[in-house]
Amino acid sequence: MVPFFLARQPIFDRNLHMHAYELLFRDSPLNANSGALDDDATTAQVISNAAEVGFERLTRGHPAFINLPQRFLEEPELIPLSPEHAVLEILETVQLNDRAIAGIEALRARGFTLALDDFVTGHAFDRILDLVDIVKLDVLALPEAEWPAAIERLRGHGCRLLAEKVETREAFDTLRELGVDYFQGYFFARPRIIRGRQLQPGRINLVQALARLNDPDSTVDEIHELVSRDVALGVKALTHVNSAAYALNRRVESIREAIVYLGRDRIRRWVSLFVLASADSKPDERMTLALQRARLCELIATHGGREDPDACFTVGLFSMLDTLLDTPLPEIIRHMSLSDEMAAALLSESGGSGVVLACARRLESGDTAQLACLGLAAEDLGELLTEAICWTDDSLRELGLD
Secondary structure (H helix, E strand, O other): OEEEEEEEEEEEEOOOOEEEEEEEEEOOOOOOOOOOOOHHHHHHHHHHHHHHHOHHHHHOOOOEEEEEOHHHHHOHHHOOOOOOOEEEEEOOOOOOOHHHHHHHHHHHHOOOEEEEEEEOOOOOOHHHOOOOOEEEEEOOOOOHHHHHHHHHHHHOOOOEEEEEOOOOHHHHHHHHHOOOOEEOOOOOOOOEEEEEEEOOOOHHHHHHHHHHHOOOOOOHHHHHHHHHOOHHHHHHHHHHHOOOOOOOOOOOOOHHHHHHHHOHHHHHHHHHHHHHOOOOOOOOHHHHHHHHHHHHHHHHHHHOOOOOHHHHHHHHHHOOHHHHHOOOHHHHHHOOOOOHHHHHHHHHOOHHHHHHHHHHHHHHHOOOOOOOEOOEOHHHHHHHHHHHHHHHHHHHHHOOOO
């Protein structure tokens, strides 16, 4: 179990009733963001950690203001949230290109409330003022003498106004007189740190994801739902299908399209790779061995005439989960919807796929004396091991994980 941190700062209405909370990324209990992660990563972390706590519990039923950086603005399908739970803040650092504008329109169509963050003056965001619902006015960055003109101008676009960084009673009174709708700042409350602990990294979700992705009966709709509800995984899916490795003559814009284009079997494999590699940019030897063992089990089953090579791939992959996740295998299996046969194969190497797993393990350890499996001689099995090693290297290289 590892800790995670969020900060939650309240937003009040004109009568100082609770209206919403802004959720802020923190990477330590010091209530600060070190800046080690970019905007895309911090937004992904905020959503993931908030989901771990539970949005209803975290915000007490109020909306959550969440930053919306460039990547999520241009690819709004990556956002797994419900419009009832979130107000999406368009950061002042975004570039309003055609894809960003299209993203704003798509989010409005989905029913999201949109806010423009850290507005001061200027006309860089004029083209979206009629598209956003709330403008957050940075009152520390704007001289008080300019507040009336800025507020009047924004009112002309039909926006509700939120004064942020309000630090004194005098500023609050003045801004309320000017008609501001909502207020946020140190005068009311500093961000409060929220701590949580999760199985690293989202271990239960990871195990459940692998179980579904390696189920031969899972559908495209089920895989789409699985990938779409995980922000980081959704980003990886679209990044992968649009990478140079596929040399497409156009950009794939949706997760569903990526899944349909790649096909169920390939999506099963590479999403398994990405899930396993989610904690690190480079795979370690444990991950490489897990993939190699999964492929070896699949090859043994195929060449040995078994009708379930996919299931044997899964058994091989899952047999390394205790090492990969630093959690006892029986505990992991408790959280997975596995057949009795697969559970028995993993825990006691019994049953048909258990025999295949035992054979693969003996090959890896170099124990080839009198080795035979499913009618395959030791020499044949050695060739399959070589093929599995080559496949693993090629797969990692193809996905840019080598």
